[in-house]
Amino acid sequence: MAEAHDMLFRTxxxxxxxAxxxxxxxxxxKTVGALTAKAGVSQPVVSKHLNLLKQAGLVRDRHEGRQTHYSAQLGALAPLIDWTSQMARFWETRFDDLENLLRRMDQ
Amino acid sequence: MAEAHDMLFRTxxxxxxxAxxxxxxxxxxKTVGALTAKAGVSQPVVSKHLNLLKQAGLVRDRHEGRQTHYSAQLGALAPLIDWTSQMARFWETRFDDLENLLRRMDQ
DNA sequence: ATAACGTATAGCTGTACGGCTATGGATTTG
DNA sequence: CAAATCCATAGCCGTACAGCTATACGTTAT
Structure with missing residues (x-):
């Protein structure tokens, strides 16, 4: 049961x-060429990474003639944000429980 | 130049x-034993993972007799939250720029 | 002191994956 | 049509790492 977070974190x-x-x-x-220019790795590697980013929903591609334009899909970060705040909520809940416990013990 | 985000995301x-x-x-x-019981992997594997989580600052360990208690260090998620909101900010800035551009073009 | 227990470490193995070069498919240019 | 350009795919190699078992280390119990 590979959850949605898995791909996101791994990607x-x-x-x-x-980067x-x-x-x-x-x-x-940006086009693949523009990205490759400053990526520090070969063009096939960039294409491969872009494909993985695409599978994770983090980018979109738009074909125009012989070049492909990629752009970020910010919405894909939502699960990550949700997960983070969920962890924070769990933590706070436990903290509240501890507070309540101590308060009850005080009486 | 392995940034701080690297270890966090990778971990x-x-x-x-x-999990x-x-x-x-x-x-x-929780103790290592308690965690191992429901982790679905062997105890050494759990210990290894806990050590990596510790190196990433995501957990603390507390030794008590022959058992080790681990607890989450929520603060370690801060860089992740910062990174996410930074990406969102970049995105919004570009969006605002586009809006401004369109507004200027409208005149 | 010895045994049992909880955890960490060591060492091994298989696999996943990031990097490369070479090449193919598609489009624009000469 | 030929050549050049842009990107994607294929195939290979090296390394990183998650999993395992065996074992060592420290602590509690007998």
Missing amino acids: LADPTRR LFERLCREGE | LADPTRR LFERLCREGE
């Missing part, structure tokens, strides 16, 4: 891949 | 490891 775990996503967030739509 | 990318962290968030402090 963002690789530095090269995350690509960050550039797309910062600078907007 | 949370593994399902088994993330351990989630349990510690939900249920609070």
